[in-house]
Amino acid sequence: MEPAIVACGLTKVYKEGPVGPVEVHAVGGVDITVNEGELIGLFGPSGSGKTTLLSMLGCILRPTGGSLEVFGNDVIAIPEDEMPWIRKRYISFIFQGFNLFPALTAFENVMLVLELRKVPPDDAARRAEQLIAEVGLAERSSFLPRDLSGGQKQRVAIARALAADSPIIIADEPTGNLDHSNGVHIMRLLRALASDRRKSVIVATHDSRTQGMFDRILFMEDGEIFGQKEMVK
Amino acid sequence: MFHIALRILTYDKVRSLITLLGVVFAVTLIFSQIGIYLGLMQASSVLIDNTPGDIWVTSKNSRNFDFAHPIPEYMYYHALGTPGVEWAEKLIVAWNVIQQKDGSTEQIEVIGFNPDTGIGGPWRMKAGEPGAVKNGNFAIVDESATRRLGKIGIGDYKDVNRKRIQIVGISEGVRSFTTAPLVFTSYNLAQRLGGYISPDSTVFIIVKKLPGYSVREVVASLQQRLSGVDVFTKEDFSFRTRMYWTIETGVGFSFLLTIIISFLVGMLIVGQTIYNSTVEHLKEFGTMKALGAENRDIYQIIFAQAILNALIGYVASLVITLVSVKLYDMTGMTMVVSWQVNLMTLVLTMVMCLLAAVISIRKIRRIDPAILFRG
Structure with missing residues (x-):
């Protein structure tokens, strides 16, 4: 079976500095393979390069070195104007800050993704309602984000990610703004996405209490993966 | 994407109201300046225009x-x-x-x-x-x-x-x-x-x-x-008279200047508001991009906001201007609000708001993906 993501020697070097360009190695030579239906945890302290790595794996940040394939597509070789297509076809995101449109209801936030994919309006509405129900928010689908709790917002974000029906889901600290019970609930939803829907889910997190839910855990520091652990089910 | 623009505008009512007031202020000024100018020009050649005949013979x-x-x-x-x-x-x-x-x-x-x-x-x-x-x-x-x-x-x-x-x-x-x-x-x-x-x-x-x-x-x-005389068609003599007052007396320039200033003021107000709104929604727009939206999808939302501001502001200004026409008439002056003036002002309003939106477009092009991951 073809892996979802294959990255070899993935590197990101920023050239910046107030005086002159200074090279900052945010990620240096990371090798990673993500398989279908796998839930991977990416652990590491702040500044370890988790976000940069996720940005590259999610095709929103161009690597400066190495190779990256998403379902066999050589991302490095793809021109910039075709990157939205790759993301639209293969990748969804869940963010720590939810990033929901405050002016749109939960239902509309999910609909937006379907509209971007030119799904016919009736089908889109049906699908959005179904997804909102799946994350347990059927009765709050007409609520604006400001009227939802942090856990509920993150569930809307998950429904939004599911709306895209992408085979890869990248989640950055999805439980970072949530209390423990809501965090566990969200992690269970992500676990189910991997197990039941065969999604490849990569989660960057600090929360060591969730370790048991992952198939595999990668540890990152100073832009490099220094260890990994297969979790026994 | 139009409905998202509308929702963004209606969500932040205070800001939208301030933007609209800015547009109305600028557009009403543009309307009145064009209308008064045309009224004055109409008055300058009123006798020529209302006299039968095709040709005017005048002194050299x-x-x-x-x-x-x-x-x-x-x-x-x-x-x-x-x-x-x-x-x-x-x-x-x-x-x-x-x-x-x-x-x-x-x-x-x-x-x-x-x-x-x-x-x-x-x-x-x-x-x-x-x-x-x-x-x-x-x-x-x-x-x-x-x-x-x-x-x-x-x-x-x-x-x-x-x-x-x-x-x-x-x-x-x-x-x-x-x-x-x-x-x-x-x-x-x-x-x-x-x-x-x-x-x-x-x-x-x-x-x-x-x-x-x-x-x-x-x-x-x-x-x-x-x-030893000049011979003009009626239209040429009417135009010559209007141009004399427009150019020689500086009337035209002062009106033009006010129109330009109004245009710029309106553009700044709309531009600043849309820019602020864009900056505030940068994460959401960035998320849209992450979810596969192309820049043009987001441009549509920003331009739709500008067009909505322009249309609502224009209609409100038109109403104010039509009321002002009566007031002007009472003071013995004429303000011309013809369909041509309406169309010209609508075009100016659209251009003003769309140009204002361009400033925000630059911001969208350069969204740093890192902002998406900040909590």
């Missing part, structure tokens, strides 16, 4: 209607005898002084026309008939003159250049750009009122072409036949 290098010099009266007969001319008519436009009851004086613009044909005379009467100025020291005064000359009624007497004249009619809507009251008299009386018009001179000759001749053809014939 005559630059406008109000300050034309006298020409020999015999030119009239030369014009009449020119091939392609159906009829010709003489018209005097002269500056005179009217004496008020309190001893003060006012400058007036006397229009001497042929009361038998009415050509060059008032075209809308409130009281009396244009032909009433015939055979005597009679005059018609426009109702707008009451602001300068005080209350005037039929049968009243006024002294013009020490000649006692009786008012026999009141016209309406006959206002001059110069704001000097227009006083219509018979051609003969205008010649006798003295001043710089001698008894053997006229100021204009108005010509009507015969059917089957083109106006340009007759203009060319008149130019060949009459020496």
